[in-house]
Amino acid sequence: MTYSQPSIVNGRTDVVSVTPWLAPVVWEGTFSATLLDGIYQRQNISVAATVFAVGKYIMFLKDFLETAEQHFFVGFRVHIYVFTDRPNEVPEVKMGAGREVTVQSVPSSNRWQEISARRMELIQKLIEERLINKVNYIFCLDVDSKFHGRWGAESLGGLVSVIHPGYYKDDRSKFPYERRPTSRAFVAPADGDFYYCGGAFGGLVQEVHLLAKTCRKNFEDDAKDGIEAAWQEESHLNRYMWINKPSKVLSPEYLWQDFKPKEPEIKIIRFSGVIKNYAAIRPN
Numbered sequence: 001m002t003y004s005q006p007s008i009v010n011g012r013t014d015v016v017s018v019t020p021w022l023a024p025v026v027w028e029g030t031f032s033a034t035l036l037d038g039i040y041q042r043q044n045i046s047v048a049a050t051v052f053a054v055g056k057y058i059m060f061l062k063d064f065l066e067t068a069e070q071h072f073f074v075g076f077r078v079h080i081y082v083f084t085d086r087p088n089e090v091p092e093v094k095m096g097a098g099r100e101v102t103v104q105s106v107p108s109s110n111r112w113q114e115i116s117a118r119r120m121e122l123i124q125k126l127i128e129e130r131l132i133n134k135v136n137y138i139f140c141l142d143v144d145s146k147f148h149g150r151w152g153a154e155s156l157g158g159l160v161s162v163i164h165p166g167y168y169k170d171d172r173s174k175f176p177y178e179r180r181p182t183s184r185a186f187v188a189p190a191d192g193d194f195y196y197c198g199g200a201f202g203g204l205v206q207e208v209h210l211l212a213k214t215c216r217k218n219f220e221d222d223a224k225d226g227i228e229a230a231w232q233e234e235s236h237l238n239r240y241m242w243i244n245k246p247s248k249v250l251s252p253e254y255l256w257q258d259f260k261p262k263e264p265e266i267k268i269i270r271f272s273g274v275i276k277n278y279a280a281i282r283p284n
């Protein structure tokens with residue numbers, strides 16, 4: 001395996017590539033793809049991904065799957081689980097060797113908040129019923145997005161979270177965390193590390209299982225008290241990541257938004273949310 005000599009004094013100076021709890025922050029220029037692919041290929045790892053396409057969001061699935069074939073863990077065993085209420089409308093996408101898609105039916109819903117929030121429950125169950133002790137890693141991704149660049153072994157870790165592209169230069173007091181202390185997603189104004197995306201997270205299946213189970217329970221217990229967190233499961237995820245620090249943090253390269261102008265520190269956009277007309281695609 002040949003790769004350039006690592007330097008201990010020269011590297012990216014425009015971004016922070018390690019958190020205060022010493023987790024790597026993955027940016028272009030901080031890793032060798034060749035080296036990482038070599039390390040993880042030798043371990044013959046497998047990666048699952050979940051994606052929800054409920055109601056009109058089925059329209060995003062084709063581009064998501066086709067671009068995942070081009071960029072997401074190319075050369076690895078990948079199994080994508082599609083959750084949808086429209087299984088007949090799932091597009092035929094030709095998958096490479098060792099890669100497959102499984103479609104799982106889920107109920108429709110009249111509220112996007114519920115669709116979004118029920119993901120944690122379904123991820124928890126998927127891991128319990130099909131993945132535990134069978135698959136190494138899992139990523140849970142929004143469907144209204146496309147891959148534009150490599151997303152591979154550099155993203156692997158125990159508990160992995162992506163920095164939200166909308167707030168990464170802001171003071172923590174401005175993050176859209178749930179601010180009501182009565183919610184189980186509450187984060188106080190002086191707390192919080194980063195604002196993370198609900199649209200992409202992952203890690204070892206055991207770790208993601210615990211995350212999904214905890215967020216689901218907190219969401220449901222809140223609901224019993226008549227409270228819904230500001231950004232549903234994203235709020236619960238942020239609370240979880242504040243208490244349980246992620247062991248790897250992915251830079252906003254890993255979930256950009258197409259409507260956002262590119263910033264100088266973003267050398268590559270790997271995965272990005274498409275521009276969408278909320279009124280036209282959401283059920284409410």
Ligand code: UDP
Pocket residue numbers: 051052053054055056057112115116141142143144199273281282283
């Ligand atoms: N979703 C869905 N159908 C809906 C609403 C949401 O399948 O009617 C799923 C879909 O996977 C989507 C995710 O929930 O990517 C999060 O919702 P959305 O992308 O609208 O949230 P945003 O990224 O705009 O905050």
Ligand code: MN
Pocket residue numbers: 142143144199273
């Ligand atoms: Mn989205």
